Amino acid sequence: MKILTNIAELSAVKQSWQDQTVALVPTMGNLHRGHLALAEQAQHSAQRVIVSIFVNPLQFGPQEDFARYPRTLDADLEQLKNLGVDAVFTPTTEMLYPPQNAGMTRIDPGPIGDILCGQFRPNHFTGVATIVGKLFHLVQPDIAIFGQKDYQQAVIIQQMVQDLNFPLKILIAPTVREADGLALSSRNQYLNAAERTLAPSLYETLVWVAQQIKPGDKNILALCQQAQLRLEQQHFTVDYVTVRIQKTLAAPDASTPTESLIVLAAAFLGKTRLIDNVLVGNYATNFSKS
Numbered sequence: 001m002k003i004l005t006n007i008a009e010l011s012a013v014k015q016s017w018q019d020q021t022v023a024l025v026p027t028m029g030n031l032h033r034g035h036l037a038l039a040e041q042a043q044h045s046a047q048r049v050i051v052s053i054f055v056n057p058l059q060f061g062p063q064e065d066f067a068r069y070p071r072t073l074d075a076d077l078e079q080l081k082n083l084g085v086d087a088v089f090t091p092t093t094e095m096l097y098p099p100q101n102a103g104m105t106r107i108d109p110g111p112i113g114d115i116l117c118g119q120f121r122p123n124h125f126t127g128v129a130t131i132v133g134k135l136f137h138l139v140q141p142d143i144a145i146f147g148q149k150d151y152q153q154a155v156i157i158q159q160m161v162q163d164l165n166f167p168l169k170i171l172i173a174p175t176v177r178e179a180d181g182l183a184l185s186s187r188n189q190y191l192n193a194a195e196r197t198l199a200p201s202l203y204e205t206l207v208w209v210a211q212q213i214k215p216g217d218k219n220i221l222a223l224c225q226q227a228q229l230r231l232e233q234q235h236f237t238v239d240y241v242t243v244r245i246q247k248t249l250a251a252p253d254a255s256t257p258t259e260s261l262i263v264l265a266a267a268f269l270g271k272t273r274l275i276d277n278v279l280v281g282n283y284a285t286n287f288s289k290s
């Protein structure tokens with residue numbers, strides 16, 4: 001496995017691969033089974049796989065966890081090597097954001113970046129779109145793979161690729177979960193023991209909402225309010241619980257087919273912000289309760 005610490009090394013390896021197809025998996029490191037599932041999907045989708053590891057300061061708000069975000073490069077490289085990934089790109093912040101460039105160009109995803117998580121994390125999706133756009137230009141992959149776990153992010157990247165004519169295909173891979181249903185996330189390690197016991201009720205509640213939705217449903221708003229109450233009873237502080245149209249994240253109306261809906265939520269347990277989502281009519285319920 002090649003470890004590419006700068007753009008020149010990346011370009012040289014890309015050139016040596018000539019006409020082979022390349023899949024990119026962008027990550028912020030601290031890899032878990034969810035990230036590895038994306039890398040495996042990448043191996044099935046292209047001849048060469050590059051995983052990038054970069055904690056992107058541009059997508060963190062001033063009060064967020066950039067400084068304490070878990071950085072575990074050695075363990076990450078070990079896992080990727082065992083998987084047989086071809087290359088890992090590990091640029092530094094200074095390489096991607098030279099300090100003299102403080103007022104740099106950014107990619108604004110438009111109104112879809114201001115709803116849902118964007119409403120609570122101003123500029124977050126501009127930071128995401130900018131780094132992903134840069135990685136696409138640097139790596140020039142044929143395919144890039146993102147997790148359904150960060151659903152709004154995946155939709156924004158799909159839209160960016162379409163709107164800005166990036167010549168690649170985006171794949172969205174299913175969310176990998178713990179045995180009790182909690183979506184794997186690097187931020188789960190911030191949870192204390194009591195919070196960790198409560199955490200699976202986020203997914204349980206989203207599944208409950210998905211199960212309640214009936215064709216032509218006019219009571220989705222009330223359902224989401226009930227879901228919010230359930231979460232608050234489990235000590236969550238809720239940013240949002242909502243039902244949207246999968247493709248656009250727009251609000252549905254009574255004529256929207258149920259199978260094109262998605263239930264999404266973001267909520268804090270203590271200081272830890274968890275997000276999750278469930279496609280209506282397409283979710284697993286075989287998770288054991290702890």
Ligand code: AMP
Pocket residue numbers: 026027028029033034035037038145146147148149150173174175176177183184185186
């Ligand atoms: P991150 O390192 O958190 O930026 O995530 C890198 C990629 O892994 C993103 O496309 C995420 O959506 C994806 N990802 C994170 N957690 C999971 C999970 N539990 N299952 C599947 N993909 C995930």
